[in-house]
Amino acid sequence: xxxxxxxxxxxxxxxxxxxxxxxxxxxxxxxxxxxxxxxxxxxxxxxxxxxxxxxxxxxxxxxxxxxxxxxxxxxxxxxxxxxxxxxxxxxxxxxxxxxxxxxxxxxxxxxxxxxxxxxxxxxxxxxxxxxxxxxxxxxxxxxxxxxxxxxxxxxxxxxxxxxxxxx
Amino acid sequence: xxxxxxxxxxxxxxxxxxxxxxxxxxxxxxxxxxxxxxxxxxxxxxxxxxxxxxxxxxxxxxxxxxxxxxxxxxxxxxxxxxxxxxxxxxxxxxxxxxxxxxxxxxxxxxxxxxxxxxxxxxxxxxxxxxxxxxxxxxxxxxxxxxxxxxxxxxxxxxxxxxxxxxx
DNA sequence: ACAAGTTTTCAATATCTTTTGAAAGTATAG
DNA sequence: CTATACTTTCAAAAGATATTGAAAACTTGT
Numbered sequence: 079x080x081x082x083x084x085x086x087x088x089x090x091x092x093x094x095x096x097x098x099x100x101x102x103x104x105x106x107x108x109x110x111x112x113x114x115x116x117x118x119x120x121x122x123x124x125x126x127x128x129x130x131x132x133x134x135x136x137x138x139x140x141x142x143x144x145x146x147x148x149x150x151x152x153x154x155x156x157x158x159x160x161x162x163x164x165x166x167x168x169x170x171x172x173x174x175x176x177x178x179x180x181x182x183x184x185x186x187x188x189x190x191x192x193x194x195x196x197x198x199x200x201x202x203x204x205x206x207x208x209x210x211x212x213x214x215x216x217x218x219x220x221x222x223x224x225x226x227x228x229x230x231x232x233x234x235x236x237x238x239x240x241x242x243x244x245x
Numbered sequence: 246x247x248x249x250x251x252x253x254x255x256x257x258x259x260x261x262x263x264x265x266x267x268x269x270x271x272x273x274x275x276x277x278x279x280x281x282x283x284x285x286x287x288x289x290x291x292x293x294x295x296x297x298x299x300x301x302x303x304x305x306x307x308x309x310x311x312x313x314x315x316x317x318x319x320x321x322x323x324x325x326x327x328x329x330x331x332x333x334x335x336x337x338x339x340x341x342x343x344x345x346x347x348x349x350x351x352x353x354x355x356x357x358x359x360x361x362x363x364x365x366x367x368x369x370x371x372x373x374x375x376x377x378x379x380x381x382x383x384x385x386x387x388x389x390x391x392x393x394x395x396x397x398x399x400x401x402x403x404x405x406x407x408x409x410x411x412x
Numbered sequence: 413a414c415a416a417g418t419t420t421t422c423a424a425t426a427t428c429t430t431t432t433g434a435a436a437g438t439a440t441a442g
Numbered sequence: 443c444t445a446t447a448c449t450t451t452c453a454a455a456a457g458a459t460a461t462t463g464a465a466a467a468c469t470t471g472t
Contacts, residue, residue, distance in 0.1 A: 079363050080363065080364055081363045081370065087360060091356050091357075098267050098349055099343070099349075104260070104353065113377055114374055116374075117371070131431060132433075133434095133451075133452085134430080137451090157447060167384045182265050186262055192246065194377075196247065197246045207281055208464085210332060220408075224407050240407075241391075269460070271460075271461080287417085298419075300464095301420085303419065304460095314419095324469085
């Protein structure tokens with residue numbers, strides 16, 4: 079396949095994949111274009127290649143910077159900003175995990191805690207509900223603790239350990 | 246907190262959580278109501294408690310059955326169908342992983358493969374693109390292989406191994 | 413075979429999310 | 443200080459997604 083065509087396919091692929099996981103299509107596509115650009119890109123470059131508006135580009139680049147997946151870059155003698163994606167995919171994965179944990183898992187854990195014990199005259203039903211919540215809570219906490227450790231480990235160590243485990 | 250109130254909060258919580266991860270709100274809410282019901286529920290029950298239409302209820306219950314998270318149940322002397330959720334959350338987690346893998350990760354891996362080698366006169370840029378794709382491909386494959394093993398292991402074994410690893 | 417109860421489908425509608433683009437805001441050079 | 447280059451904001455519009463509800467299809471008992 080030809081390089082330009084392959085890049086376009088990748089932008090598409092990454093966009094679809096993102097939207098299946100609750101990340102908006104444009105944001106994923108901006109990420110894709112930066113991942114596959116050998117040089118940092120300006121807002122104009124991104125607008126042009128993805129055919130999206132200035133506002134849209136600005137907002138999604140900014141969000142990617144919040145996620146720590148994209149850096150601002152200054153180019154000598156250029157007034158406008160350029161953007162460059164983190165290309166170490168292990169880093170990318172860790173940062174996505176970190177961010178989703180912070181934004182979604184932690185609030186979830188907080189709320190589950192509030193539901194752990196309830197009041198009711200119907201003892202059996204009370205117990206049943208509490209069991210379900212406990213069971214969700216245990217799972218979420220375990221996944222959380224794996225993700226904490228994952229973020230400390232380096233790629234080789236992490237996958238090495240996991241793969242060895244199952245041999 | 247009072248039981249009924251807690252159930253409502255949970256339905257809400259699960260619905261929000263689902264929609265952040267690309268699962269539609271109603272589907273997650275139907276799942277929540279079944280998870281927290283001590284007895285199987287009919288379509289009518291679900292419609293009434295969630296205040297949603299028959300069509301919506303039917304479609305989402307069916308989707309949950311496709312995901313293997315909900316079972317059809319027959320009640321003696323009743324003509325209509327009842328539904329019951331799988332309550333072992335380790336099982337639930339495994340089934341969600343299995344399904345998302347099948348629907349999303351496998352197609353992704355397929356497409357990445359097609360992008361692994363491209364043609365271009367610009368050797369440096371070709372190399373750069375191929376490196377990025379390779380790096381994504383390696384990560385996805387490793388995550389895939391962990392998830393395969395996870396689905397074979399039982400909960401205790403899995404978490405036991407992971408937790409010990411990081412001690 | 414019919415009638416009553418139940419489930420499924422799907423076009424129309426409503427809702428929610430994303431995108432646009434022009435205006436306001438900010439920074440920099442001269 | 444002022445003009446110009448550039449970035450950010452946000453209300454309105456477009457687009458995507460979810461929901462409704464009534465009709466069609468199916469199922470079961472008599």
